[in-house]
Amino acid sequence: MATHPLTVLVVGATGSIGRLVVAEAIARGHTVRALVRDRAKATQLLPADAELVTGDVTRPETLPDAVAGANAIVLTLGSFGTGSSSPETVDYAGVRNVLTALASLDRARPRVALMTSVGATTRSSGYGHLLEWKRRSERLVRASGLTYTIVRPGWFDLNGPDEHRLVFLQGDRRRSGGPADGTVARADIARVLVAALTAPEAAARTFELMTEQGSAPSDLGPLFAALDQDPPGSVDAVRDEANMPLADEPQRVRDDLEAVRARAAA
Known part of the structure; x- marks a missing residue:
């Protein structure tokens, strides 16, 4: 159970990861608020x-009430890949819109x-621009001035039944x-x-997450503590390849980043 229970907003709550985040946070004693588009569907899933x-x-106009009063936010957004659910509109702009909604609230x-x-x-993958938009969402979070943890998981549920030893990598x-x-x-x-929300050692860490043969540890603190923090003021993670220069980014992306930085400095 959480030593200091939080009010946790889960964004992407009815997705395959979000549902598990909701259940995990409740099991740890947190109050959980799930952002959902379809209440009837969510009632069946959560x-x-x-x-x-x-x-x-x-x-964006639907988000201020959702973020108000939240002590923590878990973002597990995933787009369908096209139309109104594209990597830019969901994986990236969804994060931007949540951060903007927070900025409208005092303190x-x-x-x-x-x-x-x-x-x-x-920079080149079989997923089109999906990974680039996810990386841009990371940059917004780092620039926000909030205490954050960014988790880059490997391939879902393809681990063996005896592979639950957590491995955190960087770079x-x-x-x-x-x-x-x-x-x-x-x-x-x-x-x-969910553990990252209350672990002081997880602050300002970005890492890849995978598992190997063995049991899951009971305490994740030492794993978080062994990681390097992201450089203060940097929009990229520690040891990430510098292969996406800000100067080459679309103007709208640079404008979003500057707006987030300005709000953080205000």
Whole structure:
């Protein structure tokens, strides 16, 4: 159980990871608020203990009420890949819109755990621009001035039944584009995201998450503590390859980043 229970907003709450985050946070004694677009669907998918709040990350006007009063936010956004659910509109702009909603509230300083993906710094992949938009969402979170942890999980649920020993890596050098980059159970991802909300050692850490043969540790603090923090003031993670210069980014992306930085400095 959590020593200091939080009010945790889960964004992406009805997704395959988000549902597990909701359950994990409740099991740890936190009050959980789930951002959902379809309340009827969410009622079927989420525990009765979760508070449902209707909103949509692509509709910024629906977000201030959702973020108000949250001590922590877990972002597990994932787009369908096209149309109104594209990597830019959901994986990236969804994070931007949540941060903007927070800025509209006085003294709102929740802790943030963002899930992106192993290979986030890969510039050429079979996923089009998905990974680039996820990396841009990371940059917004780092620039926000909030206490954060960014988790880049490997391939979901392709681990063996005896592979639950958590492995945290940095530098994002596994780029095969397949399970060889690392695998991890969805439940283990949820556990790490929720644990990061209350672990002082997890602050300002970005890491790749996968599992190997062995049992899951009971205390994640030493794993977080063994990681290097991201450089203060940097929008990129420690040891990430410098292969995405800000000067080459689309103007709208640079404008978003500057707006987030300005709010953090205000």
